[in-house]
Amino acid sequence: MPETVKINVEYLTRVEGHGNIVVDAQNGKLLQCLLEIVEAPRFFEGMLRGRSIFEAQHITSRICGICACAHTLVSVQAAEDALGITPTPQTIKLRELLLDMEILDSHILHIYLLAAPDLLGVGSFKSLIGTHHKTVRRALRMKKICNDVCDILVGRHVHPIACIAGGFTKLPAEKDLAAMQTLLKGLQSDMDATVDLALTLSFPEFERATEYVALVNDGPDYPLLSGDIGSSDGPRMDKHDYRRVTNEFTVPHSSAKFARFNRESYAVGALARLNLNFDKLKPAAKMTATALGFKPPVHNPYLNTVGQVIESVQCLDHATRIVEDFLEHGIDQAERVLVGLNEKGTLPVRAGNGVGAVEAPRGILFHNYETDAHGAIVKANCVIPTAQNVNNIEQDMAALVPVILHKSEAEITLALEMLVRAYDPCISCSAHFLKVYLQNQ
Amino acid sequence: MSTELTPEIQAALAPEISGNTVYVLVGNPWRGDDGAATFIAGRLRNARADAFIIDAGNRPENCIERIISLNPAKTVFIDAADFGAQAGAVRLLAMHDVARDSISTHAFPLPVLARLIEEELGSATAMIGIQIHSACLGQGMHAAVVRAAERLIDYLNARLDAGL
Numbered sequence: 001m002p003e004t005v006k007i008n009v010e011y012l013t014r015v016e017g018h019g020n021i022v023v024d025a026q027n028g029k030l031l032q033c034l035l036e037i038v039e040a041p042r043f044f045e046g047m048l049r050g051r052s053i054f055e056a057q058h059i060t061s062r063i064c065g066i067c068a069c070a071h072t073l074v075s076v077q078a079a080e081d082a083l084g085i086t087p088t089p090q091t092i093k094l095r096e097l098l099l100d101m102e103i104l105d106s107h108i109l110h111i112y113l114l115a116a117p118d119l120l121g122v123g124s125f126k127s128l129i130g131t132h133h134k135t136v137r138r139a140l141r142m143k144k145i146c147n148d149v150c151d152i153l154v155g156r157h158v159h160p161i162a163c164i165a166g167g168f169t170k171l172p173a174e175k176d177l178a179a180m181q182t183l184l185k186g187l188q189s190d191m192d193a194t195v196d197l198a199l200t201l202s203f204p205e206f207e208r209a210t211e212y213v214a215l216v217n218d219g220p221d222y223p224l225l226s227g228d229i230g231s232s233d234g235p236r237m238d239k240h241d242y243r244r245v246t247n248e249f250t251v252p253h254s255s256a257k258f259a260r261f262n263r264e265s266y267a268v269g270a271l272a273r274l275n276l277n278f279d280k281l282k283p284a285a286k287m288t289a290t291a292l293g294f295k296p297p298v299h300n301p302y303l304n305t306v307g308q309v310i311e312s313v314q315c316l317d318h319a320t321r322i323v324e325d326f327l328e329h330g331i332d333q334a335e336r337v338l339v340g341l342n343e344k345g346t347l348p349v350r351a352g353n354g355v356g357a358v359e360a361p362r363g364i365l366f367h368n369y370e371t372d373a374h375g376a377i378v379k380a381n382c383v384i385p386t387a388q389n390v391n392n393i394e395q396d397m398a399a400l401v402p403v404i405l406h407k408s409e410a411e412i413t414l415a416l417e418m419l420v421r422a423y424d425p426c427i428s429c430s431a432h433f434l435k436v437y438l439q440n441q
Numbered sequence: 442m443s444t445e446l447t448p449e450i451q452a453a454l455a456p457e458i459s460g461n462t463v464y465v466l467v468g469n470p471w472r473g474d475d476g477a478a479t480f481i482a483g484r485l486r487n488a489r490a491d492a493f494i495i496d497a498g499n500r501p502e503n504c505i506e507r508i509i510s511l512n513p514a515k516t517v518f519i520d521a522a523d524f525g526a527q528a529g530a531v532r533l534l535a536m537h538d539v540a541r542d543s544i545s546t547h548a549f550p551l552p553v554l555a556r557l558i559e560e561e562l563g564s565a566t567a568m569i570g571i572q573i574h575s576a577c578l579g580q581g582m583h584a585a586v587v588r589a590a591e592r593l594i595d596y597l598n599a600r601l602d603a604g605l
Contacts, residue, residue, distance in 0.1 A: 126553065126556060129556050129557050130560060133557055136557055137506070137509070140503070140505050140506070141506055143502065143503070144502075147503055157498075157500055157503070158500075
């Protein structure tokens with residue numbers, strides 16, 4: 001029973017980017033509990049200044065190698081908002097399909113490759129290969145299919161080409177839709193196996209009353225691509241008021257900004273989305289939730305991974321329906337748009353200030369561009385999901401450590417590492433990753 | 442500088458006498474010298490029925506099912522690398538020497554992929570690295586890296602053409 005511990009995890013594996021966990025407790029009292037984000041800032045907002053708003057999505061998709069589609073989608077949404085362009089229903093459906101595939105891809109990788117080694121008790125991903133190589137292959141099969149659908153839809157596995165402000169430069173032909181349908185059907189058995197695997201997993205018990213923030217809207221579908229900003233604490237806000245939600249501030253130990261809304265911190269991601277929009281899930285996802293014992297509101301951050309399983313089922317179901325609908329009703333190829341940098345004035349340009357809000361795999365993502373009369377970006381702001389979560393992770397850690405201080409250092413360290421991993425942080429995108437320091441006094 | 446292939450590298454590159462050999466060429470042609478393997482892949486002439494070329498681009502993990510389906514006796518990864526030598530140096534790398542073997546959702550390291558193949562098939566893997574000069578976006582390949590790639594192309598084509 002240490003009660004007095006000093007934890008320094010200098011290298012937290014299985015998250016994206018670099019960060020440290022620092023915990024100092026003496027005589028049962030928590031003195032310090034930090035999630036240090038030690039990545040260098042990446043200055044994407046600065047890079048956007050002076051660039052055409054029509055190329056913003058190609059630049060910002062490079063913020064992230066796994067959320068490239070979400071960055072593209074939020075970027076074109078912000079651009080269209082600034083320019084006063086309303087996308088067609090067909091464009092919206094195709095964008096939803098793209099986002100479904102990216103969320104599915106990202107969730108599967110987190111569930112299998114990052115979270116599973118802890119939950120299956122094998123300790124590392126390398127060990128998982130030794131004990132569960134068929135399972136690892138399943139994850140990679142699923143990832144490949146998601147990537148292949150993206151390739152068909154937007155021209156590349158990552159960093160989409162065809163998705164631009166105004167629509168798509170290339171629209172899927174019937175054979176493309178049929179290919180996507182075949183790919184998605186091929187995913188189903190592996191998805192069933194994923195749910196079966198999740199049923200065997202047990203998660204640490206820990207709850208902390210938390211504010212959850214995600215997109216909400218009045219439509220019938222689970223909102224991922226558009227909506228207002230919802231909070232479990234209320235009120236609902238227009239996306240243009242995102243700064244009143246994020247309230248970013250800096251702390252000395254983090255190169256990522258922290259965020260807070262109605263409480264000292266808030267959480268975004270699968271758990272937030274499910275807590276706010278559970279009723280809008282498709283029946284298959286709801287059945288999965290029931291089977292996994294997931295009943296919102298859920299305040300256990302470790303169950304974010306369960307939330308990702310449920311959302312994976314949701315995204316596959318939703319994507320399949322979109323493709324089937326297009327196969328039945330066809331794609332209007334006349335909607336194809338070629339804009340480039342708008343040298344030919346294909347789209348009307350005006351000075352404006354546009355905001356995009358999209359649910360990336362790790363949570364709500366904001367882009368905000370201010371443009372001049374020529375469509376050049378004069379100011380940009382990107383608020384990344386992990387940056388919104390870092391403060392909340394720290395608050396979780398501060399609540400968790402006193403409860404588990406009676407455990408061994410190794411157990412405390414693992415519990416903290418698993419907690420951070422449960423958020424599936426993309427630290428490199430928020431600014432980058434994780435080290436934990438633990439030393440007995 | 443010399444880009445001679447050492448006997449050790451030649452042995453690693455040579456097709457297996459018995460069983461299939463799969464060459465997995467990894468890299469991003471948008472990133473300067475990181476495109477070396479893709480450069481090689483596009484210039485190989487494979488006439489052997491027991492050798493297979495896979496241009497894996499920057500997503501080698503997406504090729505795992507294809508690799509395993511070929512049931513290789515040996516899988517050779519060829520990738521640009523930075524091992525502190527002069528640009529264009531070619532080296533047989535030990536998988537444990539490849540620095541990035543920490544998994545994330547954003548990157549699937551080659552040593553992990555090699556381990557998966559070894560676990561699944563019990564067959565050998567090798568990794569050939571070509572020392573980069575720069576892997577910055579939008580640059581062409583350095584002349585020394587091009588020469589190294591051409592040396593590998595010549596060596597491989599001689600074996601893949603003639604079935605030696």
